Amino acid sequence: MEKQTVTIYDVAREAAVSMATVSRVVNGNPNVKPATRKKVLEVIDRLDYRPNAVARGLASKKTTTVGVIIPDVTNEYFASLARGIDDIAMMYKYNIILTNSDENGGKEVQVLNTLMAKQVDGIIFMGNRVTPELREEFKRSKAPIVLAGSVDDEKSQPSVNIDYVAAVAEAVKNLIDHGNQKIAFVSGPMDEAINHDYRLKGYKKALKDANIAFDDKLIFETDYTYKAGQALEPALTAAGATAAFVGDDELAAGVMNGLTDANVAVPDTFEVITSNDTKLTELVRPKMSSITQPLYDIGAVAMRLLTKLMNNETVDENTVILPYGLMKRSSTK
Amino acid sequence: MEKQTVTIYDVAREAAVSMATVSRVVNGNPNVKPATRKKVLEVIDRLDYRPNAVARGLASKKTTTVGVIIPDVTNEYFASLARGIDDIAMMYKYNIILTNSDENGGKEVQVLNTLMAKQVDGIIFMGNRVTPELREEFKRSKAPIVLAGSVDDEKSQPSVNIDYVAAVAEAVKNLIDHGNQKIAFVSGPMDEAINHDYRLKGYKKALKDANIAFDDKLIFETDYTYKAGQALEPALTAAGATAAFVGDDELAAGVMNGLTDANVAVPDTFEVITSNDTKLTELVRPKMSSITQPLYDIGAVAMRLLTKLMNNETVDENTVILPYGLMKRSSTK
DNA sequence: CGCAAGACTGAAAACGCTTTCATATCAAAG
């Protein structure tokens, strides 16, 4: 009762040609007489022949699939990038093997290895904690790897991002311009390069430009979760902050709702600005002002870059920086 | 400069055994003398040998990868299922090929075909519009297919869901019990089975049980988007509705915010209850009451079911129904 | 000490395709 698979050999026999010829017509090789092509095509249709991609992969050493490592699909930010990645991948006839890493170094290394074992033609990596071990695996990979919406201190790999330092600096300057002096910096784990090495730098720069002393009492390191943000209210007010820059939208929603629930008026007595411009910013009330990022495009461009790399095309610039913006909504004055 | 790949043959030579033996130790076959195993393992380690999964797949006819068709990763509901799927998949050593379908029949058929060409061991399908063509492809597949959080009128495939009819009926009854007589039914496209054949049925049942006449002026068919929901306010009030059941959280958030923005007080003068219990319900103000679904588990159970099917284990029940609940938050009295 | 029954191991045949290389065909040119 097992369904019988029809192979290239069956087609060759039925069409009275060699496998080589069948292979040629399947792959659109022009060196086939039109009459022959027609005959083969008919048989293919009649037998409902579908080439086995695994065999093809083994013979050609190309699988037309790329691996995508994502911290968590459930996170709006990364999901948006993933969507961009998949669309472009599909456009170039690639498929995506998607795996959640939870930004867990061990899991990332393991996943990377199974992707390589599966002979993916390329890899897109999302995650901001590029450990030395990870970097080691990257080097050992013969498939090109590009980072999307993720930074590595050492810039060891091609990547596409926005200029986080400048974006955060501008966001914070905006807060300063509104008269705030004690501005909280609420971020995810500080061992992520994007937090300790980019956002924080932007924050400090804005302060310095405005001659405001840096005060580490205003630095709040926590998880990227709604609950964590919500729980921050007492500490925030205790520290005397009157505004906050937040590194993640869900976290920011938590911060804002936490404040509101404690009767701290946003934006009147406390301003909040967030980082990722996901849908969330529009759903909450007040709507959140945010740094804007071309989320979909970051993924799309990363995938496009990867196709070039997989094709051995020369690319002029390996680390691409997309433009950001600032969107004023209702959580800032 | 191309990195050299080491094959099973290299290991065999270095260890002075046959490929067969190497294969055995790699696959944990017990029929290998401990001393031999040790020797081979050492060589594997020394040469840093990693089995080629593609070759393996060709020889064994198993790829340890499953295809996942999802309407849109960017949708919280499906993303949550996807996370459950991936976790269980990883637990059973499978990888996921993820593709967005936009619930577009043509794209779905095409994607299904490329998944089959890639010899996936199984497929998880999400999407509520199972067309005859699609059903045809399902049948032709030799890899088992299970539907997750998705229904097919004809129950042609194994699936895991909740009892949508009962859940919606209960939700609507709740609204009726609060004294509402004109309850709007706001749903996504009616050509999706889940809407026209399940949710609507539950809605009608609740009305009937309460002796309320069905009025199709209260049926609102629209897109699953925030904007669409927001735009619904005028129509909703014009129809005289005092409450609404909504088939999607993002849509519901739109409906609710639309009402609020038009100074219709939720829940005091208009109650809203939604369907999917995603994170969103907690982010908006007022928080939305919702049917609760074990989102992660729907995905997880679907994947688990698939592993059994792929293993040819006998499963007692092909269509599993998980429990639902009703979570009262602040958008209902 | 002889022998059957495991326990191990290796040779070689798949798996279903791509690709190289050689050969065959053919039209145009001489």
Add this chain to the structure above:
DNA sequence: CTTTGATATGAAAGCGTTTTCAGTCTTGCG
């Protein structure tokens, strides 16, 4: 006609594993 340079085609060698089948060794035991 013969030659020549494309143009078409086929044979066969991989691609890197798994798996079957047939041994070859070891044991335990009478």
